[in-house]
Amino acid sequence: MAAATDPRPWTPDQPIVQLIDVHKSFGTLEVLKGVSFDVKKGEVICIIGPSGSGKSTLIRCINALVPVTSGTILVENIEVADPKLDKLALRRKVGMVFQQYNLFPHKTALQNVMMAPIHVLHQDKGEVEERARALMKKVRLTGKEDSYPGELSGGQQQRVAIARSLAMRPDIMLFDEVTAALDPETVKEVLFTIRELAEDGMTCLLVTHEMNFARDVADHIYFTDHGVIVEHGPPASFFSAPSDPRTREFLSQVL
Amino acid sequence: MDVIPAWFKDLYETTGLNFTVFYDPYDWHRYVDGVRMTVLLTVSTILASLLIGAVGALLQSAPSRIVRGAVNGFVVLFRNTPPLVQIFFFYFGIGAVLPAGQDQFGLRQPFIDNVEWAIIALSLFAGAFNVEIFRSGVEAVPKTTVEAAEALGYTRLKAYVYVILPLALRVCLPALNNNLVNLLKTTTLAYAIAVPETLYAVKQIWSESQNVFEMMLVLFVTYGILVGILVWIMHRWEKSLRIPGYGR
Numbered sequence: 001m002a003a004a005t006d007p008r009p010w011t012p013d014q015p016i017v018q019l020i021d022v023h024k025s026f027g028t029l030e031v032l033k034g035v036s037f038d039v040k041k042g043e044v045i046c047i048i049g050p051s052g053s054g055k056s057t058l059i060r061c062i063n064a065l066v067p068v069t070s071g072t073i074l075v076e077n078i079e080v081a082d083p084k085l086d087k088l089a090l091r092r093k094v095g096m097v098f099q100q101y102n103l104f105p106h107k108t109a110l111q112n113v114m115m116a117p118i119h120v121l122h123q124d125k126g127e128v129e130e131r132a133r134a135l136m137k138k139v140r141l142t143g144k145e146d147s148y149p150g151e152l153s154g155g156q157q158q159r160v161a162i163a164r165s166l167a168m169r170p171d172i173m174l175f176d177e178v179t180a181a182l183d184p185e186t187v188k189e190v191l192f193t194i195r196e197l198a199e200d201g202m203t204c205l206l207v208t209h210e211m212n213f214a215r216d217v218a219d220h221i222y223f224t225d226h227g228v229i230v231e232h233g234p235p236a237s238f239f240s241a242p243s244d245p246r247t248r249e250f251l252s253q254v255l
Numbered sequence: 256m257d258v259i260p261a262w263f264k265d266l267y268e269t270t271g272l273n274f275t276v277f278y279d280p281y282d283w284h285r286y287v288d289g290v291r292m293t294v295l296l297t298v299s300t301i302l303a304s305l306l307i308g309a310v311g312a313l314l315q316s317a318p319s320r321i322v323r324g325a326v327n328g329f330v331v332l333f334r335n336t337p338p339l340v341q342i343f344f345f346y347f348g349i350g351a352v353l354p355a356g357q358d359q360f361g362l363r364q365p366f367i368d369n370v371e372w373a374i375i376a377l378s379l380f381a382g383a384f385n386v387e388i389f390r391s392g393v394e395a396v397p398k399t400t401v402e403a404a405e406a407l408g409y410t411r412l413k414a415y416v417y418v419i420l421p422l423a424l425r426v427c428l429p430a431l432n433n434n435l436v437n438l439l440k441t442t443t444l445a446y447a448i449a450v451p452e453t454l455y456a457v458k459q460i461w462s463e464s465q466n467v468f469e470m471m472l473v474l475f476v477t478y479g480i481l482v483g484i485l486v487w488i489m490h491r492w493e494k495s496l497r498i499p500g501y502g503r
Contacts, residue, residue, distance in 0.1 A: 063406055091408040102403035105501045106421050116407035119417055150500025161403075168407060 010076040016041045016063060016203050022071035022121050024057055031057045033227035034071070043169075044198045045205045046214035046235075049224035050250060055207040058224070059174045063094040063204070076171065088120065095165035099177040102158040103149040109160045110136060110145035113167045121168070128167070133162060135163040155186025159193050166197075173197065175206040211254055215239055223247050273466040276367040276473060277325045280461050289456025290477060296373060296442040296452060297485070301435055303378035308385025312393050312423070313415050315386065326386065334400030339444050342344075342376040351492035373445035411456045425496050432489045436482055453477055 012014075015038035020058045024032040031054045039045050047055045062073060064080050064087055073080040078090055103112050113132040117123045133212050136145055139159035149157050158178055165173065165231040175194065178186040180199040198204050198217050208214055214221055215235045223244075231244045239255075260278035267273045276286040314326045333341065350372055355365040367375075396419050404414040424431075443454040454474065461470040 046421075065402060065406060087405075088408045088410075092407060094406075096403075096406040098403060098406075100399055102399045103423075104400065104404075106419055106425070106496075106498050115417065116409070119413055120408040140342060148499045148501065150498060152500075164407070 007010075008077050011201075012041045014077070015039055016043075016076055017205070018072070018074040019058075019062075020072040021072075022058075022073060023064065023069045024054070025069045030069075031227050035224070035227070035229055037222060037229065037232070039172075039203060041203055042053065042201045043203055043219045045219050045220050045222065046213070046218040047205065047207045047222045047224060048209070048214060048250075049230075053224045054227045055224055056176050057208070059096075059176055059205055059207055062172075063091055063096055063172060066094075066199060092121070092168060093171045094170070094174060095168055095170035096174040097158070097161050097165055097178045099180050101149070101154070101161045102239060103157055103161055105149050108146050108148055109141065109152065109156075112149070112160055114165045116164065117167050122202075132163070132167055135166055136160075138166075138196075139163045140189070153186060154182045154183070155189045157187075157228065158182065158190045161192055162197075172203045172205065175204065175208070177207050177209065179208070179210060209254065211239075211251075223250065225250070272469055273464060274469050274473065275460060275464045275466060276457075276470070282464070286453075286473070287459060289451060289453040290481075291502045292370070292450065292456075293439075293442055293481065294450040296370075296377065296450070297439045297481070298379040299374050300381060300419060300438055300442065303374065304381035304385050304435075304438065305431075306387045307378060307382025309420060311382065311386030312389035313412070313420075315390055316393070316411075329379075330383045330386050333379050334387075338377065338380045338441055339447060341380055342373060342448060345376045346372040369446075369448045369450050373442075373448060373450045377438065377441060377445070380441070381434060384434045386429065388427045388434060389420075389423060391430065392425070392427030393419055395426040407416055425498070428489070428493050428496070432486065432493075435489065437487060439482055439485055440478060457459045 015041040019038075022032055022035045023030065033130055035054075035058060037045075046123060047058060051053050053081060054088065059068055061068050061073065062080065064085060064159075069125050071081070075090060076093055078093070079085065103109075104115065107115060109131055110129070114128050116130045117131070118125055125151075136142055139157055139162055141156060141163070143155050144152060144156060144160075149160065152160065161178075163174075173232070178194075179190050182190060194204065194206070195217055206214070206218075218235050220232060221235050223230050223237045223238070223242075223246075227247050230237070231242060231247045238247075239251065242251055263274045263277040267278075275282040277283065296451065296479065299437060311326050311329070314322050317323055317326075346369060350365055350367060355363050358364040400422070401414055404418045409417070442452060445452050446455045446458070447453065457470045457474050461467045464470075
């Protein structure tokens, strides 16, 4: 019986994330009305759309923070909607960064990065610390290791949050409007970090309002409205020649 | 060394104020043993009631309805009844029906003595309040912070231990402070089942020496100092938990 629920072994030529007809309702409110798409390893996907179109719910479903109502989500062939889902196995593969950073305020920046590998994966403390210091350097926060989140700017906190997520060595990173709470100068430093990650080959799914960033970095853009994907395509054609009137209207307002 | 006893003896002879505990070695030992017992009761019930509070607040958010109901039932039961009645219930009620051994003279020798019953009863009493106090702290932890822990693979229990509880504690410490001060003072109720704590010892002294007024003063000062020490420790703890750049 156990073999039946085991995922097929995943190989990098298969989609790393696969959504098939995903529906999600909160009570009587249907937020996602049948969303399907594939993400290949190393791809950078940007999901854009008006507020309340279900973007955040969509990526929260991918790491099972929000359970789907119906449909299938496969992450490296792990069925996310499986009631017997091993959440730890899923969350080791999928890192997530939030709009409000959500750092642990009682721990220093370095401790924030080190906590999960030690508590959740029981990895060796010395080895984790070495990795955490390297990650702090990667997000350009060398020297801030011993600062508490409350002593850091929003942009710095968000980069600690990215390092914290990377410390779990995920295969996929989810970014949920990670620059929406930042002031304009600090948006750049966070986007720079994400861009570097993307260039390193990390699979990234971003919900974002940063259109220029999406145009530069994304391999594929999805535009959602009222719980469905209205239009999608590579950034060049998506931004220059949107075909759906809703996309055109949205782009005319934000660009 | 003899300056203090001599002074109090002199005080008695000149003014009639009879502080026997400070010049009579026998009374002094009774008094010190009483204070020791009060400290023992206080420390053990504080630790046990904190544990009850922390575990209870975790179980209050358990997925099982039965578990949540049991915790709430426990809180209602121990919060809505007087602590003295609870002590009597455990010592005279439950203690009497539990099996007991016999000592060498064939007398009934209960396995749980009056000191232990006092610790159990007071821990449960203060623990019920601590559950609610911890809950107020747990509810103040932003849901998004817990979500971040979940996204990193933390289980419910691990998120509680490493993220929720440390943050909740900082919020509820002032309320906790109050309850623990009350708990220290409530240990005097153990007097009623003959636990030789401070009140019990001092009462014995004044019935023999007829110095109620003087011993009352000793009692007030003793508890004033004990509570002062507890409050000082709690403030030190509060200070050490303060996070730079967080809250005030």
